[in-house]
Amino acid sequence: MSHANAALTPKARLRLARLIVEDGWSVAAAAKLFMVSWPTARRWELRYREHGPTAMNDNSSRPHTSPNRTTTSVVKKIVALRWRKRLGPVQIAYRLGLAASTVHAVLVRCRINRLRYIDRVTGEKIRRYEHPYPGAMIHVDVTKFGNIPDGGGHRFLGRQAGERNSRLTANRTGKRTSSGHPRLGTAFVHTVIDDYSRIAYAEIHQDEKAVTAIGVLQRAVQWFAARQVTVQKVLSDNGSAYRSQAWRDACQQLGVVPKRTRPYRPQTNGKVERFHRTLNDGWAYAKFYGSESARREALPGWIHEYNHHRPHTAIGNLPPISRLTNLPGQYS
Structure with a gap:
């Protein structure tokens, strides 16, 4: 996926590169047409020559290795404190001697960064499900x-007016409890x-x-x-x-x-x-x-x-x- 502020989409890059490589346009002319700099047009031309159309897509910026990534054992401790104690990043960081930002990053990665993602009773991660088509379940x-009694209930009229309407309704219907209270x-x-x-x-x-x-x-x-x-x-x-x-x-x-x-x-x-x-x-x-x-x-x-x-x-x-x-x- 191209960057949000990228001047060229992968499809536009391919059109630019083909104009230069296959149609014989100069780099400067193609750059002017697509309103990008000469080095940008040149870069996509060279990538097209070397690797073909597939090279027009962006490569992942993720590093091949992350030597400073939080270890699995520490992640397990963070998750355990989150599930069992329902602690926040600051409290977990204090207990484990970590930075709060590190704890928060781990919680986000494990998708338990919000307490509503955790079951209130068991403390376990909520597993949401959805059946694949209508009628399956x-x-x-x-x-x-x-x-509601005739005239409205106490939620909108207040306790006194609501009870009065309840009594009037019971008088009309004749429905009361054994103790004489209105039965609506x-x-x-x-x-x-x-x-x-x-x-x-x-x-x-x-x-x-x-x-x-x-x-x-x-x-x-x-x-x-x-x-x-x-x-x-x-x-x-x-x-x-x-x-x-x-x-x-x-x-x-x-x-x-x-x-x-x-x-x-x-x-x-x-x-x-x-x-x-x-x-x-x-x-x-x-x-x-x-x-x-x-x-x-x-x-x-x-x-x-x-x-x-x-x-x-x-x-x-x-x-x-x-x-x-x-x-x-x-x-x-």
């Missing part, structure tokens, strides 16, 4: 939101995320039972099929709905292989967990809703915005729909 999960209920949002494209599908229900989760999966598979995506595997946590025989039978009927995360390892299903945070910030608590029905009516529009317009940093700041431009069977 979808992630399913359920997130819960307390229903819970919105169970069943979410489905395609691992490769990050395309999202969501439905709101009154529970998270197996029969409800199965219905969501069936409709999600049909939804993806309408977009020419064939679902092959589904990854879930170890909730009772996903451990049931009914879930396994439904997956078998759909031709989908069910997978579950390791117990107490939500990171394995991290894509859908991260989507829940986006769902919270972008839809559930993004603005004032005067009622629960108003919030639920806003979900389809937000999902469309997320899938078709919102840039996603994990896929190069493009919307998820951009990764469905190729059809199944076209992936190598």
Whole structure:
């Protein structure tokens, strides 16, 4: 790759050299045409004569040997302190008697220079993965939101006004707990995320039972099929709905292989967990809703915005729909 400030690209260098060597131009004339100095034109002419077109590319500036490079044993000590103690470059340098810049260079080279690259529980390097094409794996999960009382909840109106609206809503619906407190209920949002494209599908229900989760999966598979995506595997946590025989039978009927995360390892299903945070910030608590029905009516529009317009940093700041431009069977 040529330097950012280079006057000539490899293709332009080749054209310049051929003008001189094959077409008989003078070095001065070719240099004037390409607006470079005479020595520059002469250099590319000689390289072309000696080594041909392949010599027009830049050679690596990396030295053949690095005698002052940090030894493997010291690198292992730096990595161990980073993983086990979660120390920064200054603290590690103090313990090992090194320069902080040296420690930082090693951490960058090992790709653990930021703490977010390290698992909080185990201290090990996070190993990110992505399936190669849409439908190869979808992630399913359920997130819960307390229903909003008529007139709005306490998040936007404050505790006093929110509780008053909750009481008025309970008086209208007649739903209260055994102790007399308002019972507004819970919105169970069943979410489905395609691992490769990050395309999202969501439905709101009154529970998270197996029969409800199965219905969501069936409709999600049909939804993806309408977009020419064939679902092959589904990854879930170890909730009772996903451990049931009914879930396994439904997956078998759909031709989908069910997978579950390791117990107490939500990171394995991290894509859908991260989507829940986006769902919270972008839809559930993004603005004032005067009622629960108003919030639920806003979900389809937000999902469309997320899938078709919102840039996603994990896929190069493009919307998820951009990764469905190729059809199944076209992936190598």
